Amino acid sequence: MGRVNESERVTVINPARALWNQRNRVVAAGNRLSKLIDAVARPNDLPPHQWAQFFALILEFRPEVIIELGRGCGNSLSCFLEAANQLGGRAVCQVHSLDREDNWTPTADRIKTFVPMEWFLPANVLICNILNFDFSSIVQPGKRHLIFWDAHGFEVAECVLGKLLPLLVDQEHIVAMHDVFDSRYECPPPGYGSAGLWKGANAEEQFFCLENTISSVAQTISVIDFKNRNHIPFHSAGQSFVEFQRQEQEETKELQRVLGKDFFTGFANWFWFTLAEAEGEVTFPKVINKELTLVEQLEQECKLLKQECKLLKQENEDLNAGLASVNNSTAWKLAQRFYRLRDRAAPEGSWLRTSYDWIRARIR
Ligand SMILES: C[S@@+](CC[C@H](N)C(=O)[O-])C[C@H]1O[C@@H](n2cnc3c(N)ncnc32)[C@H](O)[C@@H]1O
Numbered sequence: 001m002g003r004v005n006e007s008e009r010v011t012v013i014n015p016a017r018a019l020w021n022q023r024n025r026v027v028a029a030g031n032r033l034s035k036l037i038d039a040v041a042r043p044n045d046l047p048p049h050q051w052a053q054f055f056a057l058i059l060e061f062r063p064e065v066i067i068e069l070g071r072g073c074g075n076s077l078s079c080f081l082e083a084a085n086q087l088g089g090r091a092v093c094q095v096h097s098l099d100r101e102d103n104w105t106p107t108a109d110r111i112k113t114f115v116p117m118e119w120f121l122p123a124n125v126l127i128c129n130i131l132n133f134d135f136s137s138i139v140q141p142g143k144r145h146l147i148f149w150d151a152h153g154f155e156v157a158e159c160v161l162g163k164l165l166p167l168l169v170d171q172e173h174i175v176a177m178h179d180v181f182d183s184r185y186e187c188p189p190p191g192y193g194s195a196g197l198w199k200g201a202n203a204e205e206q207f208f209c210l211e212n213t214i215s216s217v218a219q220t221i222s223v224i225d226f227k228n229r230n231h232i233p234f235h236s237a238g239q240s241f242v243e244f245q246r247q248e249q250e251e252t253k254e255l256q257r258v259l260g261k262d263f264f265t266g267f268a269n270w271f272w273f274t275l276a277e278a279e280g281e282v283t284f285p286k287v288i289n290k291e292l293t294l295v296e297q298l299e300q301e302c303k304l305l306k307q308e309c310k311l312l313k314q315e316n317e318d319l320n321a322g323l324a325s326v327n328n329s330t331a332w333k334l335a336q337r338f339y340r341l342r343d344r345a346a347p348e349g350s351w352l353r354t355s356y357d358w359i360r361a362r363i364r
Contacts, residue, residue, distance in 0.1 A: 012277075013061055013174055015053055015237040015268060016244035019259075020251055022056035027258050029055065029082060036078040039110040046075035046178075050270065052263035053237065054148070054176070058083035061174065063146035064093055067138060069130055069160065070151030071099035074107040076178075077123065080148070084122035096124045096138045099151070100300075102307060127307060129300065130156050135164045145173040149219065152179075152202035157222035162287035169275055169282060177223060179203065180271040181214040182238035187269075189214060212236065213271065222285075223273070231279040237268030 019026070026033075033051055037043060046054075058066070058080065066080050077097045084093040097104070104125055111119075124138070130151055139145065145168060149160060165175075181187040189209040198208040198216065207216040210224055213234075227234045245252045245266055255264045275282050326332055346352035 013057065013235075013272065014240050014244075015057055015272075016240040018060035019053055019056040019264070020244065020248070020255060022059045023255060023258055025059055025086065026052050026056055026263065029086065030259075030263070032082060033079070033263075035114055036082060036111065037075070039114075040073050040075045040078055040107050042073045042075060045072050046079070047265075048262040049265040049267065050178075051075070051079045052259060053268060053270075054079050055083050057176075058093075058146065059086060061146060062087060062093075062144065064143040065138070065140050065145045066093065066095045066148065067135075067145065067164070068095065068097040068148045068150070069156065070149070070178075071097045071101075071104055071125070072150070073103045076148055076150060077104065077125075078107070078111065081119060081123055085119055089118070090121040093122055094124060095122050096126065098126050098128055098130055098133060100127065100129045100303070102127050102303070105310070127303060129296075131159055133159075135167055139164070139167040139171065141171065143171065145171055147173065147175040148178070149175060150178040152217040152219060154218045154222060157219040158285055158287055160219070161222060161226050162285045165275060165282075166284050172276070174272050174274045176237075176270055176272045177220070178270050179215055179217045180220050181269050182236040182271075183209055183212050183214045184239070185236075185242045186238045186267050187214050226285070227273055230275075230282050232273050232275065232277050235272050237270050237272060241266050241268055 033048075033055065037048055037051060054076065066084065068076055068080060071077050077095065080095045080097075084090075084095050087093045108120065126133075147160075147164070147168075183189050195206055198206040200218065202217045204216060207214055208221070210221065211234075213220055213224065213236075215221075224234065226232075252266075342353075342356070346356050
């Protein structure tokens with residue numbers, strides 16, 4: 001997969017080689033991955049070839065902590081959980097998933113129909129705003145971290161670059177950025193045609209071409225700025241696939257054969273970097289703390305209450321189901337029959353009932 005220099009804590013990954021090295025495990029997990037992809041039902045958010053690439057990357061890089069920024073309906077989270085379970089479960093790899101929305105619960109309900117409950121254990125599903133999240137609560141000193149960045153915008157970028165990354169300077173880590181295309185291989189820049197300028201709308205039709213990237217999400221601009229100030233290489237996962245296909249033609253055919261056209265396309269459409277490759281001391285942007293407006297605070301509170309309500313409803317349903325099974329049990333039915341007979345033969349207040357109660361009290 002590349003090299004991990006423990007003394008300098010420099011990690012260089014090679015996504016194409018990771019897929020090659022882990023191909024047998026990807027094939028073995030193929031049915032499970034396909035079922036998860038169907039359960040999430042949002043293939044445009046993370047297409048199958050990226051599922052295979054991230055699954056292989058995690059098996060190869062073996063992160064102990066994964067921080068997912070932007071869960072959406074749960075493609076990346078499901079992929080990471082499958083990989084974390086393959087690595088050995090929660091004791092080996094924890095997945096912290098951050099999103100302000102809860103679109104995971106319905107996905108998890110569908111996944112529960114075909115995985116055991118332990119499958120979910122590596123997950124720490126957080127419903128929170130990345131802008132005011134305390135990253136020190138999840139970064140673990142001395143552990144290997146993988147950051148998957150899929151939440152858009154300049155404000156998120158400011159928090160990630162200014163609050164999260166400083167905590168990772170001395171930790172082995174890589175930051176994988178979704179939604180960045182390599183303009184040399186993956187998506188050659190077309191003319192403007194009928195398209196207008198990119199004016200700040202994330203993940204919409206308009207895009208920008210900067211250096212060798214094409215992207216429609218603001219954080220790409222912030223990261224290009226950040227990596228230029230710090231002289232950090234910004235690696236194209238797509239480039240690793242182009243080079244692999246040039247150098248390893250037989251292996252490429254083998255990948256196409258065993259993975260099929262869904263799990264192997266030869267493209268990646270994501271980039272990655274690590275602070276370990278910075279030339280000097282790393283400089284970070286200052287985070288301008290934005291006070292939440294009252295409306296935002298109320299919205300957050302409302303979300304938490306809704307979540308609590310959902311949990312209570314579930315608890316109530318579980319209790320009712322338990323009660324129904326008690327009511328339906330043979331012992332319960334026999335006891336009910338006995339009490340009815342007793343009340344008919346020895347009604348409350350009768351001498352027979354008084355004697356019955358007296359004897360029962362002595363037996364107890
Ligand atoms: C493109 S989606 C993520 C897709 C997901 N990674 C997948 O594989 O399906 C981006 C997510 O980032 C979340 N997001 C954006 N800004 C955020 C913020 N400030 N705090 C928390 N979540 C945020 C959005 O709610 C959205 O669900």
